[in-house]
Each structure stands twice: as C-alpha cells, then as structure tokens.
Amino acid sequence: MLKEFGPEIWIADGPTTAVAGFHYPTRMAIIRLSDGRLFVWSPVALSPVLRAEVEALGEVGHLVAPNSLHHLFLGEWQHAFPQARTYAPPGLRKKRKDIRFDEDLGDTVVPAWEGDIDQVPMAGNLITVEIVFYHRRSETVLFTDLIQHFHADWFGGWRALVARLDLMVAPEPSVPRKFRAAFVNRGAARIAVKHILAWPVQNVLMAHGDPIVGDGRAFIGRAFSWLTG
Incomplete structure (x- = not known):
C-alpha cells in the first residue's frame, strides 16, 4: 500500500469516504524525520497490511491532522501507536473531544x-x-483540501454538475470555489501563499487529486492566481 514518493517520503491511498453524499478518495503521507521517527500526515484507515508497512519504516512519532476536516481515522492510529504525539489544527480539539x-x-x-x-x-x-507543510528533502508541499482535482467521471448525476461548478473537476487541480468564497481574511491568505511560494517547491501532494511532479511552485502560483493576481 505504501509507495515511495521521494527521499524519505511515502504515500498511501485509503478507502473513499462520504461527505453529504459526495465520495472522496483519501490519501496520507509519511515522512521519516532526521531522528528516524515518522511524521504521519492525514492518516487514512489503518489496515493490518498498512500497519506492518508503517512499522517497517520506523517508529511512529507524530500523528498530524492538517485541518479540522481530516480526522476520521486519527483515533485508531492513536490507539495503535500510543507513544506518538497527536497534533490538532485550529478547531479540531472542540470537534473531537474523544481524542487526546x-x-x-x-x-x-x-x-x-x-x-x-x-x-x-x-x-x-x-x-x-x-496547515500547509513543506518537506525540504523531497521538495514537496502537502495540501489537504485547499487544492483538489477529480477525474471527469468521478461524480455522477447532479453531483457531477456541482463538482464542475465548484472547480473540483477542472483542467488541472484548483482551489474549489467554496473555499475561495470562505476566505473572509484574504490579506492573511495572501501572506500565507507568499510564504508557500518562497519555498523551492518541485512537487505537490493533495489528499484529493493526483500528485504534481516537477515545477510545483509554478503550479501553486496558478492555483492561487485568483487570490494573488
């Protein structure tokens, strides 16, 4: 299940999840830090096969929910790896009081x-x-929901129309319109994008979309041109 994506970084796809009737594929990333411990980003469902592969990489040290929407499998990972520290993005502590x-x-x-x-x-x-992360060694940025891309036949019926209008289905990965409209503080968002574009990015991973390999900084610039242009 684990696939090597670059130096000291692996990805794994999990089962689809449903939100308001829309089915989303899931993807996680694991980064092996300099101290040998593993940084687990947006964990997917933990199968016995995936657990064995993860344990073969090293000790799980950090379980990271990158936003308040990606938390469904955090509890089972915490149960399986109680020694790991678990990190909450803004809003998730209140939402998941059952998780330490x-x-x-x-x-x-x-x-x-x-x-x-x-x-x-x-x-x-x-x-x-x-929370957007950048792994220096693999020159990879990790986006969760802010950039998405679905194949044209992923959704059916009226949901396919909604997906097209929301830019979830587009010529290349894009920031969905619902997230664009939800940025009430665009000044803060521009500062964050400026920070991201300062990284020497080559690759971009998304939870919902095929990875971008090569010329990642130019791609991010296009994805956020509606905000920075």
Missing part, C-alpha cells in the same frame, strides 16, 4: 520536525484553517 491532543498546530513550526519540515497556516477561512 498533545499539541496545537499554528504559525510556529513544531520543534520536533523543524529541521525537516516547514509549515504555514492558511488562516482566515470560514470552512477550516488548513
């Missing part, structure tokens, strides 16, 4: 991974505040 959170995610990079990963919150959005 050890630390909050925000503007400051967590010291445990500051040598390997940078981060910036995309603040000012009414739907969710997403």
